[in-house]
Amino acid sequence: MTVDAVEEPFRTQLTVRLREGHALLGVDLPGPCGFTAGNGIEILWMGPDEYLVLAGPGRQAELEAALSRESGVLAVVDVSAQRNVFRLTGAHAADVLAHGCSIDLESSPPGTCVQTLLARTGIVLMVREDGFTILVRQSFSDYFTAWLADASREYVS
Structure with missing residues (x-):
């Protein structure tokens, strides 16, 4: 088989709006049109002050609480079902x-x-x-x- 498609169900997805900052949860923020990874998460650049945090299933509450404590974070929204x-x-x-x-x-x-x-x-x-x-x-x-x-x-x- 030369192509394989697999669904990754129930991934944690959190939209984060930032006022300022260079990292989230110990992971450097990506530049435009990029993503970074570390500490069990991936951070996707979605716009100038908007990022999407991806993680394994069931980590919404844990990561939402941790992100809410980060300086420069304006909002965190769970969009996992989106x-x-x-x-x-x-x-x-x-x-x-x-x-x-x-x-x-x-x-x-x-x-x-x-x-x-x-x-x-x-x-x-x-x-x-x-x-x-x-x-x-x-x-x-x-x-x-x-x-x-x-x-x-x-x-x-």
Whole structure:
């Protein structure tokens, strides 16, 4: 199999608005269109003062409380139910995404994080060493998985 798609259910997702700061929970903040990782979390740049903190399932209350104590934090909102998270790996993962995404994935290094459209569906796309993580709104999840199955058909044996 040259493409593998796996859903990562129940991931903790917290939107954080900042007044100022260079780190959250001991992890450096990413620059524009990037993400950083450490201490069991990932921080995605979503806008000039907005970040998305991703973590394993069930960590909402713990991380929300810790983030509320950080200096410079204006707001923390649990958006875990807003998006489903998928991991796409394999030799042809970028080829599958190219069927519906205008981002040049060949020139996007690992650590890139962008909000874009994939087959007319708004997504957050994270470029990793071993593939991609895709965050898609829950209401588009069925459409996205059907599109993904169709787009990857030629790469699956």
